[in-house]
C-alpha cells in the first residue's frame with residue numbers, strides 16, 4: 001500500500017504520482033559531451049516521484 005500523498009498547497013489527498021524515469025534529454029546531452037559516461041547523466045533523478053494535485057493542479061517532486 002502506497003503512502004497517502006497530500007498536496008502541500010491545499011492539503012487535498014486527491015493526488016496522482018508517477019516515477020520520473022530515465023531523463024533522455026539529459027542522457028543525450030551527456031553523450032554529446034562525455035560519450036558513454038554521459039549516458040549516465042540521464043539516470044540522475046530517475047527515482048524521483050512527480051506528484052500532481054487533482055484539486056488545485058499543484059505539481060511537486062519527492
Ligand SMILES: [Zn+2]
Pocket residue numbers: 007008009010011012053054055056057058
Ligand atoms: Zn492542491
